[in-house]
Amino acid sequence: MDWEGEVRRLHGDVYSYGILSLEMFIGKRPTDEMFKDGLSLHELAKMAIPSRVTEIVDPHLLLEERSANLNNANNSYYERAKIQECLVSIVRIGVACSMESPGERMEMIDVVKKLQALRDMFVG
Numbered sequence: 001m002d003w004e005g006e007v008r009r010l011h012g013d014v015y016s017y018g019i020l021s022l023e024m025f026i027g028k029r030p031t032d033e034m035f036k037d038g039l040s041l042h043e044l045a046k047m048a049i050p051s052r053v054t055e056i057v058d059p060h061l062l063l064e065e066r067s068a069n070l071n072n073a074n075n076s077y078y079e080r081a082k083i084q085e086c087l088v089s090i091v092r093i094g095v096a097c098s099m100e101s102p103g104e105r106m107e108m109i110d111v112v113k114k115l116q117a118l119r120d121m122f123v124g
Helices: 003-027 041-048 059-071 073-097 108-122
Strands: none
Touching: 003 041, 003 073, 003 108, 041 073, 073 108
16 A cells, blocks of 8 residues: 555544544434434534533433432532543544544544543543
8 A cells, every 4th residue: 555545544544433432422323314414423523512512422421420429419510520521522532533624633643642641631
């Protein structure tokens, strides 16, 4: 494969990762019937950043958070804010990877760095 072909393949891989990431966190496929008339999974995510991300995220991802908050009301605001910040960051990465123009997409090395930073911030 020539150099230009390899670059196109890598941009395609980044795009696929972005769409897969959005599918997993939003819980919808790009072929879902709600995506018509110019609305796409990418556009839905882009419009929701940052204040409406929890409205589009798959509710199953938030079930554990909600039950944990019922058991400990003192930490609920802090935990909700932390989860919101993490979800916004992940959806931003998905949007940056799934830009229409390959040149606008995030580089995979930067995706890995951002995901590692998120892991360190929210898990470690």
